[in-house]
Amino acid sequence: MLNVSHVRKQYSTVLAVDDVSLTVQRGQILGLLGPNGAGKTTTIRMILNIIRPDAGMITFDGKLFDETIRNNWGYLPEERGLYRKSTLLNTILYFASLKGMEKNEAKRRAYDWLKRFDLLNCFNQPVEALSKGNQQKVQFIISILHQPHLVILDEPFSGLDPLNQILLKDILMELKHQERAIIFSTHQMDQAEKLCDILCLISKGRVVLDGEVAAVKNRYGNNTVHLEYDGDGSFLKMLASIKTAHIYENFAELILEDHSSPSDVLREIAQKVDVKKFEMSQPSLNAIFLALVGNPGPTEKTTEVTQ
Amino acid sequence: MTKAFVVARWEYFEKIKSKAFLISLFLTPALMVAMSVLPALLASRADTESKVIGIIDQSGEVATPLSKILEERFKLPDGEPNYILQPIGQASDLSAGKRIADSLVLAESMEGYVVVGKSVMTDSIVEYRSENIGNIRVTENINSALRDLIVEKKLTAQGIDPKIVKDLTKPIDLKTIKLAKSGKEEESGFGQVFFTAYIFMMIMFVLILTSGQILVRSMLEEKSNRVVEILMSSCSARELMTGKILGLSGLGLTQMSFWVLMGLLLKLKLAIPMIPVGSLLLILLYIILGYVLYAAIFVAAGSPVSTEQEAQQITSYLVMILVIPIVFAFTVTQNPNTTLVKVLSFIPLLSPSMMIMRIPNQMPSVEEIVLTLILVALTAVAFMWVAGKVFRTTILMYGKRPSLKELLVLIRAA
Numbered sequence: 047m048l049n050v051s052h053v054r055k056q057y058s059t060v061l062a063v064d065d066v067s068l069t070v071q072r073g074q075i076l077g078l079l080g081p082n083g084a085g086k087t088t089t090i091r092m093i094l095n096i097i098r099p100d101a102g103m104i105t106f107d108g109k110l111f112d113e114t115i116r117n118n119w120g121y122l123p124e125e126r127g128l129y130r131k132s133t134l135l136n137t138i139l140y141f142a143s144l145k146g147m148e149k150n151e152a153k154r155r156a157y158d159w160l161k162r163f164d165l166l167n168c169f170n171q172p173v174e175a176l177s178k179g180n181q182q183k184v185q186f187i188i189s190i191l192h193q194p195h196l197v198i199l200d201e202p203f204s205g206l207d208p209l210n211q212i213l214l215k216d217i218l219m220e221l222k223h224q225e226r227a228i229i230f231s232t233h234q235m236d237q238a239e240k241l242c243d244i245l246c247l248i249s250k251g252r253v254v255l256d257g258e259v260a261a262v263k264n265r266y267g268n269n270t271v272h273l274e275y276d277g278d279g280s281f282l283k284m285l286a287s288i289k290t291a292h293i294y295e296n297f298a299e300l301i302l303e304d305h306s307s308p309s310d311v312l313r314e315i316a317q318k319v320d321v322k323k324f325e326m327s328q329p330s331l332n333a334i335f336l337a338l339v340g341n342p343g344p345t346e347k348t349t350e351v352t353q
Numbered sequence: 354m355t356k357a358f359v360v361a362r363w364e365y366f367e368k369i370k371s372k373a374f375l376i377s378l379f380l381t382p383a384l385m386v387a388m389s390v391l392p393a394l395l396a397s398r399a400d401t402e403s404k405v406i407g408i409i410d411q412s413g414e415v416a417t418p419l420s421k422i423l424e425e426r427f428k429l430p431d432g433e434p435n436y437i438l439q440p441i442g443q444a445s446d447l448s449a450g451k452r453i454a455d456s457l458v459l460a461e462s463m464e465g466y467v468v469v470g471k472s473v474m475t476d477s478i479v480e481y482r483s484e485n486i487g488n489i490r491v492t493e494n495i496n497s498a499l500r501d502l503i504v505e506k507k508l509t510a511q512g513i514d515p516k517i518v519k520d521l522t523k524p525i526d527l528k529t530i531k532l533a534k535s536g537k538e539e540e541s542g543f544g545q546v547f548f549t550a551y552i553f554m555m556i557m558f559v560l561i562l563t564s565g566q567i568l569v570r571s572m573l574e575e576k577s578n579r580v581v582e583i584l585m586s587s588c589s590a591r592e593l594m595t596g597k598i599l600g601l602s603g604l605g606l607t608q609m610s611f612w613v614l615m616g617l618l619l620k621l622k623l624a625i626p627m628i629p630v631g632s633l634l635l636i637l638l639y640i641i642l643g644y645v646l647y648a649a650i651f652v653a654a655g656s657p658v659s660t661e662q663e664a665q666q667i668t669s670y671l672v673m674i675l676v677i678p679i680v681f682a683f684t685v686t687q688n689p690n691t692t693l694v695k696v697l698s699f700i701p702l703l704s705p706s707m708m709i710m711r712i713p714n715q716m717p718s719v720e721e722i723v724l725t726l727i728l729v730a731l732t733a734v735a736f737m738w739v740a741g742k743v744f745r746t747t748i749l750m751y752g753k754r755p756s757l758k759e760l761l762v763l764i765r766a767a
Contacts, residue, residue, distance in 0.1 A: 129580065
């Protein structure tokens with residue numbers, strides 16, 4: 047469906063995107079990951095022809111961009127907002143008509159979606175009367191109402207309550223099964239881990255990791271330990287047998303040194319704290335992310351990168 | 354290009370409901386009427402009650418005939434005399450008379466009073482004393498009555514027939530007739546010509562300013578709520594810009610038609626019936642060109658803006674350029690043929706308003722009209738082109754406004 051090859055974008059002095067390539071097929075979800083300022087949004091904007099790459103090529107089903115392709119993609123920008131004074135339905139219909147949708151069809155689908163998102167009773171209210179989360183739902187509706195083949199969602203989950211996150215996840219899976227290509231960028235690695243088929247991790251404008259999620263995890267080996275314990279775990283990062291430790295409250299993800307044996311490590315740890323669970327596993331995406339884009343410090347309570 | 358129309362339709366129907374538009378729609382004509390018609394109306398409004406004017410006549414010859422003249426000439430709408438002349442005190446004791454008169458004026462039972470000296474027939478000096486000497490109508494009327502009276506008396510004293518005197522002293526009624534190139538003549542004065550030119554210029558200003566402001570504001574809103582990203586992913590920058598300008602032009606036209614209609618309904622025969630249809634169409638052409646020209650400027654100036662303050666700043670700079678021609682309004686009406694006026698007419702940004710002021714006054718030569726029209730049209734096209742570039746490159750910029758140098762680099766790169 048979408049093929050981005052070796053694109054590059056320079057802003058006066060900053061090289062925002064350097065030689066990024068990625069491919070998404072129909073029925074696939076690609077997770078575009080990376081720290082703030084990595085070049086995710088710039089990449090997305092180049093795909094959407096909002097800005098032009100300095101070098102490289104972007105094709106859709108093998109064809110270069112032309113104006114008709116615009117009707118075939120949907121976009122949810124990272125920072126959200128809508129026309130405050132306009133009513134919900136009018137706003138949705140406006141963007142639908144910009145995508146070349148016929149009005150009655152657009153209206154019918156808009157009602158369906160509003161109903162699904164539990165917003166039907168406020169279709170005639172101005173957008174500003176809605177809560178932030180509800181506005182986000184409206185924006186999401188706008189991005190998929192015209193049934194685009196390519197859906198690009200920038201941080202779709204942020205700002206939604208758990209219930210709506212589940213609803214959104216269900217819809218994404220439906221879209222995937224309708225053979226649409228989906229790109230979504232996120233900072234929440236667990237989200238990406240559960241939803242994505244393929245990954246593309248960008249840091250400082252370059253792709254540092256890509257491929258299918260399972261393959262990526264395999265590549266990072268099996269020397270990861272998930273540990274649950276009671277007690278003070280701060281000593282973990284001092285152990286010689288542990289390469290890296292991400293320590294949370296009563297939970298730690300440890301990456302062992304290549305030579306060290308898990309049972310030795312367990313014995314060592316058990317002397318200091320009360321071990322509840324000790325599990326060898328593949329590394330989480332979070333750990334891979336941190337290993338690749340720079341470790342912000344092993345004792346940080348939360349490693350989720352927030353805006 | 355159909356997407357441009359989708360944008361235009363949205364801009365038109367959403368903005369027509371906006372407060373800014375409704376306010377300008379109703380407030381502007383109200384303000385224009387208030388500013389131009391009301392002062393004139395108030396100043397020329399007839400008195401409704403007779404005014405008492407005192408007189409201390411030391412010559413003994415003035416009071417009675419003056420009273421007669423005032424009574425004949427100036428009547429209230431209901432037929433009562435406008436001024437009642439009231440002799441005060443003894444002619445022999447001037448200071449006592451003045452004291453009485455002063456107290457009457459201060460007590461507001463008298464508008465003012467006239468002191469006629471003994472030697473009025475030789476030195477023609479008369480004093481008018483009042484609390485309110487700014488009332489030009491009163492002083493003007495008393496002045497003219499006195500002048501006529503004294504001239505008449507002097508001439509009669511020379512032994513001239515009072516009938517001839519009356520004929521000789523008949524005041525001159527100066528009628529000003531405006532000659533048009535076609536040879537038609539019409540009665541109109543400086544005030545009317547000035548007013549016509551002014552009204553059309555004002556219409557253009559208000560159109561440009563309201564739409565300009567709405568445009569900058571809407572771009573600012575789309576920018577701050579990031580809707581612009583969805584828009585830019587849905588249609589090209591050119592379609593978006595074209596749509597916005599089309600929608601706003603629609604708003605401008607609606608505004609103008611509404612005002613014309615309102616003017617006709619109120620039978621406020623403002624300037625429109627006073628000028629020939631040809632001139633009117635030409636003026637409208639200049640208004641439209643000027644509108645497009647400034648719309649392009651507003652797009653270019655407004656797209657890099659990302660805060661309300663910047664928007665205000667930009668608009669006020671543009672307003673300053675826009676109002677420069679007002680400074681020349683008087684010159685143009687008085688001397689439409691000076692080199693200065695002609696040169697100013699060829700500066701694209703000023704050209705539309707200069708020509709709008711000149712046309713009702715004295716039709717500029719055909720060459721001038723054709724050249725300025727071409728000039729303004731070309732400039733508008735060039736500005737649109739630049740605006741498109743600036744729009745595309747800066748509409749996604751947030752935060753710091755680019756310097757002019759950065760902007761030039763960006764435009765070249767786009």
